[in-house]
Amino acid sequence: MSKTIIRFGLFADMHYADPALTSPHSALSLAKLGSCIDHFNSTQVPLAFNLGDSVEMIKESSLKIRYLEMVRKACARYSGILYAVLGNHDVETVGKQKFLSLCGSPFRETCYSVDVGKVRFIVLDGNYNRNGADIVIGQYQWDDLWLPEKQLQWLAKELQTDMPVIILCHECLDDAMFEGAMDPHIIRNSASARAIIEKSGKVIAVFEGHYHPGRMMSLNGIPYIAVTSMVLGESREKNAYAFVSVKEDGTIEVEGYGMQPSYHPDARRTLCQTHPSPERIL
Ligand SMILES: [Fe+2]
Numbered sequence: 001m002s003k004t005i006i007r008f009g010l011f012a013d014m015h016y017a018d019p020a021l022t023s024p025h026s027a028l029s030l031a032k033l034g035s036c037i038d039h040f041n042s043t044q045v046p047l048a049f050n051l052g053d054s055v056e057m058i059k060e061s062s063l064k065i066r067y068l069e070m071v072r073k074a075c076a077r078y079s080g081i082l083y084a085v086l087g088n089h090d091v092e093t094v095g096k097q098k099f100l101s102l103c104g105s106p107f108r109e110t111c112y113s114v115d116v117g118k119v120r121f122i123v124l125d126g127n128y129n130r131n132g133a134d135i136v137i138g139q140y141q142w143d144d145l146w147l148p149e150k151q152l153q154w155l156a157k158e159l160q161t162d163m164p165v166i167i168l169c170h171e172c173l174d175d176a177m178f179e180g181a182m183d184p185h186i187i188r189n190s191a192s193a194r195a196i197i198e199k200s201g202k203v204i205a206v207f208e209g210h211y212h213p214g215r216m217m218s219l220n221g222i223p224y225i226a227v228t229s230m231v232l233g234e235s236r237e238k239n240a241y242a243f244v245s246v247k248e249d250g251t252i253e254v255e256g257y258g259m260q261p262s263y264h265p266d267a268r269r270t271l272c273q274t275h276p277s278p279e280r281i282l
Helices: 024-043 061-075 096-103 149-158 190-200 265-270
Strands: 004-011 047-050 081-084 112-116 119-123 165-169 203-208 215-219 222-226 240-247 252-258
Touching: 004 024, 024 061, 024 240, 024 252, 061 096, 081 096, 081 119, 119 149, 149 190, 190 203, 203 240
Parallel strands: 004 047, 047 081, 119 165, 165 203, 203 222
Antiparallel strands: 004 240, 112 119, 215 222, 240 252
16 A cells, blocks of 8 residues: 555534524534644644534625634644635625735745645635626626636646645536536635646546535546535534645545545546535535
8 A cells, every 4th residue: 555645634614603694504514624733633634624604604704804814713622733725705794815914824925836745735715706807796697707817827837746736615616517517615716726637647636515415436546525515414423524634655545424424536537426405506
């Protein structure tokens, strides 16, 4: 078995909010996050990624800020470095720069790359309208999100590396279908991103949030894994998060907890765990 060169944590779509405002599941997310952080700390995993949508859709900016601060406080217990991937509900009310300061990100860029050990992590920002404008609540459609051309050019540049690369994006970049058309959770110009990703020959996995049931598929040898959302489970015990091990041979292994399935590279041929109905479309 190939040696692990780095291990990191992952979670997605907490959609935290007061239960009076939304589904009762959302209020459980802070407790679920606490359990997840405890597990990350007990295994001393040195870095983790929050795949976005920490808070539910809320129009009132002061309330949104309060919830984001509560999430940040809960995340502050993590002993490693937590990187933020921007979700549509994170930024739609308060804006991207305000969100970055509220979540305690070490970066001021909304998309960024970071090299840890011998692995490059590239975080994308899919929270744009077709015309390249940032999304704003009431002025965007959750199923019409795009990666601007400038960001695709930046991605191609960042992929010029000798290191294996892991890509993270809140919105999906795979090619799942729904009712005969592109699944609405997918970035509209994801085919352009996939072409760049495949051409580079460097990407060993793509991790996504946004699609709450989660799914996994392999496209031209690259695993695309949409992490099951933390808010999905109706009880505190039904959490969802994962540890990912990057192997020396360039494969990855996902150790899923709660509702998040595990993935082992030997099972790649059977990797097509899709869910037919995108309930809780967000
Ligand atoms: Fe989302």
